[in-house]
Amino acid sequence: MLHYLKKNIVFFGGKGGVGKTTTSSAFALRAAEHGKKTLLVSTDPAHNLCDIFGKQIGREPTPLADKLWALEIDPHHESHRYISTVKENLRKVVSAQMLSEIERQIDIARISPGADESALFDRMVEIIEWGQRDFDLIVFDTAPTGHTLRLLSLPELMGAWVDGMLSRRKKVMTMRETWLEDADVNEDPIYEILTARKLKFARAREVLLNSRQTAFSFVLTPERLPIAETRRALPVLAKYRIPVDTLVVNRVIPDEADGRFIQRRREQEQQYLAEIEQVFRDHRIVKIPMLEQDVTGPDALAVVASHLF
Ligand SMILES: Nc1ncnc2c1ncn2[C@@H]1O[C@H](COP(=O)(O)OP(=O)(O)OP(=O)(O)O)[C@@H](O)[C@H]1O
Ligand SMILES: [Mg+2]
Secondary structure (H helix, E strand, O other): OHHHHHOOEEEEEEOOOOOHHHHHHHHHHHHHHOOOOEEEEEOOOOOOHHHHHOOOOOOOOEEEEOOEEEEEOOHHHHHHHHHHHHHHHHHHHOOHHHHHHHHHHHHHHHOOOOHHHHHHHHHHHHHHHHHHHHOOEEEEEOOOHHHHHHHHHHHHHHHHHHHHHHHHHHHHHHHHHHHOOOOOOOOOHHHHHHHHHHHHHHHHHHHHHOOOOEEEEEEEOOOHHHHHHHHHHHHHHHHOOOOEEEEEEEEEOOOOOOOHHHHHHHHHHHHHHHHHHHHOOOOEEEEEEOOOOOOOHHHHHHHHHHHHO
16 A cells, blocks of 8 residues: 555544554554654544553654654543633633523533544544644544544534534524624624634545545455445445545465464455455455464564555
8 A cells, every 4th residue: 555655644444453553553654664754643542552552642742753653532531622612612702691501501512422522523633734734644543433434424514514503693693783783793703613613624524535635444354244344334435535445454364374273264264355355346455464463563563564565
């Protein structure tokens, strides 16, 4: 997947446990060795970059190697931060009386499903914005599939939602202007906040959908469920016009592995590999063999990378 090095943003997605963190780490490390100033971002709530690199990784870019930095997004922390910003913004625009009621509502919203996710997305959008200024390449190690798909489709949903809000808001304000002499439809702080948010999402979306800048790669293993999940995910991504060009088939039994047991597994695996070649024939496929041990440290990552490129 040499051509992925020309991109600015690369996502690795896939079912739980298939090797997303391993693959994205190997890719990022190799990109840095190629001279690309690279930022590796983990969006997975169960962080494990630190296991691979043997180093504590924080919420801000932490140096890992020459030209390589990493950060981990903590959705819970982001959700807190996000809520405080929302409250801060509201404080500027609503009366004290209303504020306490609104804050109560927001606190309820914070524990509702989707809150951490949308905060996580906000942070990703932010990283895409400043990351592109400071880095040549941003590599996202994303959480399992369903989660990632929702995340990537959020800007579209957000866009539609904000549009609805904006048009309603405009109507209300225009009415107010008719009734109240001092009201000015062009000076509505809520309108401004919503518009700014919409623009921010639109910018992120533009970057995400630009196949010259962004590439998405799916990781799977030659097994029934990961194949099924990939089959389901690809059309969804296509629907959102997110370009997926390469599939990484990880943990393929290596040729040199022997024994009767392994031979049986290999026979089954051959069928799955054939199915992968057939079903995903429109995609490039790279294979990574199963290594003798878990992938940790630069040497093992280099082995994985050598198969990626
Ligand atoms: N090719 C490989 N050979 C041997 N072990 C591997 C290989 N690829 C991944 N592993 C091991 O499999 C485990 C899962 O890999 P990894 O953490 O990269 O998956 P993941 O998709 O990020 O998982 P999660 O969905 O939990 O984030 C790790 O212990 C990793 O070291
Ligand atoms: Mg992972």
